[in-house]
Amino acid sequence: MPEQNNSHLHALKVSCSNCTLRELCLPVGLNRDELAQLDAVIRQSRRLKRGEYMFRSGEAFKSLFAIRTGFFKTCMSSQDGREQVTGFHMSGELLGMDGISANVHGCDAIALEDSEVCELPFTRMQSLSRDIPSLQHHFYRLMSREIVRDQSIMLLLGNMKADERLAAFLLNVSSRLATRGFAANDFILRMSREEIGSFLGLKLETVSRTLSKFQQQGWIKVDHKHIQLYQTDELKNLISGCIHAQSH
Amino acid sequence: MPEQNNSHLHALKVSCSNCTLRELCLPVGLNRDELAQLDAVIRQSRRLKRGEYMFRSGEAFKSLFAIRTGFFKTCMSSQDGREQVTGFHMSGELLGMDGISANVHGCDAIALEDSEVCELPFTRMQSLSRDIPSLQHHFYRLMSREIVRDQSIMLLLGNMKADERLAAFLLNVSSRLATRGFAANDFILRMSREEIGSFLGLKLETVSRTLSKFQQQGWIKVDHKHIQLYQTDELKNLISGCIHAQSH
DNA sequence: CGTCATTTTGATTGGCGTCAAAAGGTGTGG
DNA sequence: CCACACCTTTTGACGCCAATCAAAATGACG
Secondary structure, eight states, X not given: OTTSOTHHHHHTOOOGGGOXXXXXXXXXXXXXXXXXXXXXXXEEEEEEOTTOEEEOTTSBOOEEEEEEESEEEEEEEBTTXXXXXXXXXXXXXXXXXXXXXXXXXXXXXEXXXXXXXXXEEHHHHHHHHHHOHHHHHHHHHHHHHHHHHHHHHXXXXXXXXXXXXXXXXXXXXXXXXXXXXXXXXXXXXXXXXXXXXXXXXXXXXXXXXXXXXXXXXXXXXXXXXXXXXXXXXXXXXXXXXXXXXXXX | OTTXXXXXXXXXXXXXXXXXXXXXXXXXXXXXXXXXXXXXXXXXXXXXXXXXXXXXXXXXXXXXXXXXXXXXXXXXXXXTSOEEEEEEEETTOEEOGGGTTTTBOOSEEEESSSEEEEEEEHHHHHHHHXXXXXXXXXXXXXXHHHHHHHHHHHHHHHHOOHHHHHHHHHHHHHHHHHHTTSOSSEEEOOSOHHHHHHHHTOXXXXXXXXXXXXXXXXXXXXXXTEEEESOHHHHHHHHHTTXXXXXX
């Protein structure tokens, strides 16, 4: 049973000061003192098992959540039951920012593997960020990055074909894993074909077929959720025309 | 020639204090004093003629822009020349927030009719928002709203069929016009069929065909850019299944 | 070990893209 | 103000990509 030894609960008292995710998460460029203030605001982290909700659409918004370990999906569900996955999220990423506008969470956040998150009470973060300008700026940057991310997904959903979407998806996962020190070309997908399809605006059969096609061409190896990238150049070629020009 | 009478330049000195857009734009819930501070930060507004750029992708990010009057599109262009419209924007809306993350504008913003914008130098807004908590909170809310907006477009692009997308688009334009005191069911589209298509992930022929179909069914009247909505209920029916459940 | 969920693969369908042409509108210069 | 060129829009015919329907294979989990 999961909670038989409570010893780790003590270890769970989090501290940004010695968190290995510092460069990915909030506390970029803060000094010792400011880090201590941040630590004081962050609630003891929370463990979630696979399938558990971090928050649900419609719940009152009180906190942002930073992923310490694990993997999440965020999704919205329509009235007729279909769900649209709006993102997959890994360690160091901040979830819940869409809840600020209406004080209500706008999507569900669900753990795709056993995970651990830090809770950041928003009003306290807000007042803290008034005292620490670089924290305030960093917050704006994170929200802006989310806007940029969403817009690049709009571009993907609006312009790209099935194989281009899959290629962009695989390369995106790969580079984010690499940023976190994992292997870039050999990884386990935490989500189902259906969830990938929902995210990419495709049906699960199309996802499966396209992965098989990539494998037949020798670009990747697919063994269920275990993916190996052999020829990332070919994948990059596929999407080279669709990505936005880094003009000027 | 456009600038032959400079008299209006004087009139252009903007003031949030007496701006009719207050409820739509930034200064919500500020007192007299705070409004004065805000006015001091906002640069004299700028006039743009149809087709002019407010900013371009790749330009250094220095300011956000609030639309006083007029109509804009934002778009990203891919390396092979195709463009994806990421949004249409009307008075009271704030543009440029995607530039905060990388200090570089991430899209083009182009006037679709003669327009007037207020420039908000970002660093000054940032420091001002430290002094005025409600301004800071409002800023977070605006950025969060942009995230919510983008995600609902992701849902549209990922799940909906052509006619559902068009219906959602028409109803969205209609409600935003109504919010600004214009007629909700009788309006002129400022953008071309191709721009609508780009925004909705459709080709211009499909947009045209679908509008014709709606007209044949008696739901709307299409006279080029002049649109009249006769049966909004039918349009709402069309998308009733796809919109996200307002749970709880 | 049996049941259920997930994934793969095939056959078929349908919606939207593509190509094409004509009509209508817009803007410019004479 | 008109004539002309150009652009936008509409409509039709056709083709293709991905959805749908279906069934078998494989894996996951109690």
